[in-house]
Amino acid sequence: MRGWAGQGKIMGMRTWILHIDMDAFFASVEQMDNPELKGKPVAVGGTSDRSVVSAASYEVRKYGVRSAMSVVKARKLCPEIIMVPGRMGRYKEISHLAMDVLREFSPTVEQASVDEAYLDGTGLERLFGPIDEVGRRIKERMKEVTGLTCSVGAAPVRFLAKIASDMDKPDGMFIVRHEEVGEFLRTLPVGRIPGVGAKLLDVLKRLGVRTCGDILLKPGEYWEDRLGKYGSALFDRARGIDPTPVTPHEAAKSCSAENTFSEDTTDRALLRKWLLAQSERVGEDLRRHGYKGRTVTLKIKYSDFSQITRSKSLDGRTDNTGVIYETACALLDQVKLPRSVRLIGVGVSNFEARARQVTLFEEGPAGKEATSELDKAVDAVRRKFGGKAVTRVELLGFKKKPTNSAD
Template identity: 80%
Template sequence: MQTWILHIDMDAFFASVEQMDNPELRGKPVAVGGSSDRGVVSAASYEVRKFGVRSAMSVVKARQLCPDIILVPGRMKRYKEISALAMGVLQEFSPTVEKASVDEAYLDGTGLERLFGPIDELGRQIKARMKEVTGLTCSVGAAPVRFLAKIASDMNKPDGMFIIQPHEVEPFLHTLPVKKIPGVGKKLLQILNRYRVITCGDILKHDRAFWQERLGKYGGALHDRARGIDPNGVVTTSAAKSCSAENTFSEDTGDRGQLTKWLLAQSERVGSDLRRHGYKGRTVTLKVKFADFKQITRSKTLSARTDNTTVIFETACELLAQVELRRAVRLIGVGVSNFEGKVRQITLFEDAPETVEQTSELDRAVDAVRQRFGSGAVTRMELLSMKKHKK
């Protein structure tokens, strides 16, 4: 039986939702993001992309490229609502769907020909149903392996479909720029350029051992991709790898007291998220971005897994104390990772693992109050001044 994996990517998702909800924005150069000069574009409509505007670009640069750009604030709650509808559509076609992000997913199409016809017919039905349910267009890529399905979905955007048949894999890869392979970034491209590698066909001028010797395990994987080999399939459940919170300030600051308050607020958000999802992590990471956009991270691995707000906060403060603030700070954030699996329920016949730090009574009480009365029902005294001055 022929294996088929499909990658479904919603077209300019955030911006398309805004244009759908507000007809006055349709056909206009719309971008989602902060409107201040310190803001960043988080999504760009196809109309504004024609001017060179892209996500992650500063608002200042975006305005230079397109003076008529229309900036609208993001509405993550609305995007998640439409995303849930989109994922529901995909599950109508296959029980094996992997949500890759809020606007993209993989679908295992193996054996679905008996229900929906050839793979291109399946793709057309998915696109039609997606438009009917969400009101938005999507692009579909299909291939015998996962990484090629993702590449294919980007070939005919927007509202496109691209199918790579099994017999087309080798010729398709031969001329495919190596930078198109998911995971190949700037540093790897620089290394490959030294060996005059531009396309996947260039990689195959050397054997697997050649690339393993120079790039280690990544060399072997790269050679496999160039041959159309990808052992990864569609995974229906994916455990979280980290949980974090960060804030970009309206004005740069070097005030450690103010930074500490932000770390406390962020530690509360991270701790609450961890407890709600049943995760505990061993590694706490501090992220600091300075006014010149230089970014650093500092991490500490704890002796026990934790979801304790105080432990996260105190560790973050310890890491901040090690950072010299020679420049003002633009952004600060804290995260927890290294979960070592989801925390499971202990049965009556087991003792709780000694390495797992217990959730504090204070955290439990605060979580319970906020769950019942809302996130703003309880505020730590240290954060009251921040709450009063928040806009």
């Protein structure tokens, strides 16, 4: 096999990238918050036949249940399955704690999703000892702060770190050391490489490729001729080359919430209640991160899956729940409903951090400052006593039963 051509060292130090993946995150949060669910086959998602599984505990995965699977199929595989509704606000809360833990170890953390992140571990051995010790400390601290377990993968390059984190789940740690990269890749199934999907995998199988070692039996030009830029990238990965750095994300550019209904509807009063509930979620998220936005967007998906969006730019930026809701309702009033509605959502974009000094020429919407203070008070109560501690009069008795939600 040809020699590994990875990055090696930076300024005399061995480079390390770690990938941290929370174990069965949504389901684990539900089991932590409700001890009666521990050890039981739990899945997060809706309860209707139109629903899909958003996340599955390890207890239910052994039956073959996976995320994105229909609830109908999941129940056939595991009749004892316990479906619980998702709580994205709670998952984000724990996610923030998890990312804060990682930043205790390195300033260079790239959050890849709500439950996983990359961390630049170059030089951490000088602070914490061997990379094994770095991983162990991260796992211990994560458990201490969040109450949940995570799996850690470490390698000289990014894509190998991600593969490694999945090698010893749950609550595991797997390290691909610099001198082990070539042998590790030689027998690694090519489908384990991030980005190699079903279509490309079929093509590779027809070409006789099963492992990364098989790729290196042909020169790079061979793969470039047959697969173009994908061939070049694939050849690099088979040799352990991945120049992608760990890059902390820029500030978010938008914040939104949307829900798919268990039954399509044309009831505008019901749609407004959903917009109010979503505006609360968006407003709280904006205030928690210290952002205000100028543009409010309404999203509607009809029963035939056609979709429209309508937006309005405000005179000033806002994080105010009432302003978001009123603007979304005004946009809804302008929309005809030729078909029943399957999904509705609201979002805020065109951000600017609140820390910036507001000028005389950029004031918030008039008459809303008192309500903004009320929003902050409600946020504080909910953080301390839970999301149901305070409920708006308009939402009393309102039961949220969507098939799926995202925010």
